[in-house]
Amino acid sequence: MAISKIKTRHASEGRSIAAVLKDRLDYDKNPEKTDGGLLVTGYQCDPETAWQEFTVSKQIYTATTGRRRAPDQDVISYLLIQSFEPGTITPENANKLGYKLALEFTGGQHQFIVATHIDRHHIHNHIEFNSTTLDCSHKFNNVRNSFIPLRKANDRICQEFGLSIIEEPKEKGKHYAEWKATKMGKSWKAQLRQTIDRVLPKVKTFDEFLDAMRQEGYEIVQSKKFLKFRAQGQERFTRSKTLGADYTLEALCDRIRKTQLPKKKKVNLQKDTRINLLMDIQARLQGRGPGLERWMKIHNLKEAAKTLNYLTEHGITEYDVLAARAEAAAADFDAVSTSIKHMEHRMEQIAALKTHIINYAKTRDTYATYRRTKAADKPAFRTAHEAEILLHEAAKRAFDAQGVKKLPTVKILQAEYTELLTKKKAAYEDYKRLRQENQELQAVKSNVDSLLQIQQEEKKEQKKEQEKNR
Structure with missing residues (x-):
């Protein structure tokens, strides 16, 4: 990020x-x-x-x-x-x-x-x-x-650029007194956050967490809606939700649960391209098993239903078809993104050229006089007209950088800019549509990959059990 x-x-x-x-x-x-x-x-x-x-x-x-x-x-x-x-x-x-x-x-x-x-x-x-x-x-x-x-x-x-972002800022701005106390190392909230973060990974249940916090010297008040802590010497209780989004009652329970989830093993996935995805996913969701239960904890029924509906609506019954469409969607999205970037780059060049052409025209006479001035008098002339000379030289550098030999008129540049702006707006509509399609396909493919991986893992487990019973 x-x-x-x-x-x-x-x-x-x-x-x-x-x-x-x-x-x-x-x-x-x-x-x-x-x-x-x-x-x-x-x-x-x-x-x-x-x-x-x-x-x-x-x-x-x-x-x-x-x-x-x-x-x-x-x-x-x-x-x-x-x-x-x-x-x-x-x-x-x-x-x-x-x-x-x-x-x-x-x-x-x-x-x-x-x-x-x-x-x-x-x-x-x-x-x-x-x-x-x-x-x-x-x-x-x-x-x-x-x-x-x-x-x-x-x-x-x-x-x-493919970087992650912070979807929602987790912390509110601190009051000055709280900020100053944190800076001095005396903030009750800062100490409470540190204690919670240290204790949480070591407990298995919420009750164990509360017991551990009491052993750390905290007095605790709990209801269905909130959780409050007070350290020794602290005048007032601190509600956990005021520590940030990761410290609400629900978030703490979720963090404890996540510490108990088994770590995901890396599996080399070999997909059966002849499989009927609709029938297989329906069968998986109707069945039982530890692999499916872990998947449901991560994704939930709503996500599974969305995957199933997408495959049904788009008539996708084979993995190869899904993979090909996902790849094509990504390629189409990249193409329109690149096209928009090229148009934006040219629009930037036009905007720069317009400014430099105007400046160049305004300062041309001054710069021509400067060029004709005797060498001995040039420093004094430049000092007196430095602003105009710098603008003229900056314009010349810009023309050279863009390979401009003959200066276009501002009117021609404005017409090109307007045309590019119209094309960009039209391309942006495609951009939004293709982005949505790409996101949907990548999500569906990811869910299918996950389910097929579970199937492969469970087949291996069944094979091991059969070998043991022989």
């Missing part, structure tokens, strides 16, 4: 904005953290000169709008930190994921760099984006609770 958060970067009293940005972006791009700088990418800016380009955009913003803020209130950039669970993603994919997240979160209207750090046990991205928009007309609107759309975008993109 990946965790993301947003942090504001403010100007500093007594230091220039350029100096502050350079320090912060230099830290993000640190070669020792980013594989010699190979894991640094930029959007609408060159990572090497990003701090200068960010600075220039702010100079243009101030000059054109006349707006100024005190250093402690002036947000000059935003930092997104995106952390990944160890072993779940490669540095290259982490960088791509971070780029996609930044592009979506900023709407493609802000310059940013993505620096993937690999110096810790977990890979994490530092995403620094300019608070000023590309056209220098306004700044990023950091709405209240902006972490919510950030988290949603992060979760969806992580799923696209």
Whole structure:
């Protein structure tokens, strides 16, 4: 899974904005953290000169709008930190994921760099984006609770990359007193969580759990709806549900039950492709046996019925047919996903080109004068017109990067963008349909695989019993 958060970067009293940005972006791009700088990418800016380009955009913003803020209130950039669970993603994919997240979160209207750090046990991205928009007309609107759309975008993109997500946050925010107590090592809740987590794996029943907690010195009050604990010296009882979703009465009972489930053995599954799945699954569900009971604990009757209904509705009676359809569904879903990504990439290029073409046109005369200026006078001219020259050079780099020889008109680019947007909307309808079909087929196939595996295991057990009785 990946965790993301947003942090504001403010100007500093007594230091220039350029100096502050350079320090912060230099830290993000640190070669020792980013594989010699190979894991640094930029959007609408060159990572090497990003701090200068960010600075220039702010100079243009101030000059054109006349707006100024005190250093402690002036947000000059935003930092997104995106952390990944160890072993779940490669540095290259982490960088791509971070780029996609930044592009979506900023709407493609802000310059940013993505620096993937690999110096810790977990890979994490530092995403620094300019608070000023590309056209220098306004700044990023950091709405209240902006972490919510950030988290949603992060979760969806992580799923696209095959990473797991936290479906529902388990913990509520802590009151300041509780947070401070935890930090000082004196939180009753923190101690209670630790004790429960230590005791649970050692007990077999709920009553054993309560006895073990009493032996740990806790006073316990229990009803049908809640469970409360109070440690020695604690003034008030703590309801278990306030510790988080894993500590409600139902969750604790479920955790105790799961510790008693037998560990699943790995079995090399050899499937009989001639088997009639409908008849076999119906027979399995009507029968009895420890293997089926374990399966039912994991899946339940509702899941089994869904599998049976799906096979019936789609006329699937052989395993080979099911496997082929599952493979085809996955391939179709991947194809439409790739198509959408290609369209999104081209739309990003068009948006960037439009901005650079406008900037290029606005600064062409100034840059032509700069080129004609004598070498001795160039430094002074550049200092006087630095903002325009940097914008012009950034535009030229963008044209070279995209292999643009002849500049298209903004009108032509807008028409192409509109056409791509229409195609993307149509493709997204296919995307949603194919995603649903793929998810259903993979779930059905997984359930069938599980049932067939149980059948194979039980056949082996029966064979062993027959050999013993001989």
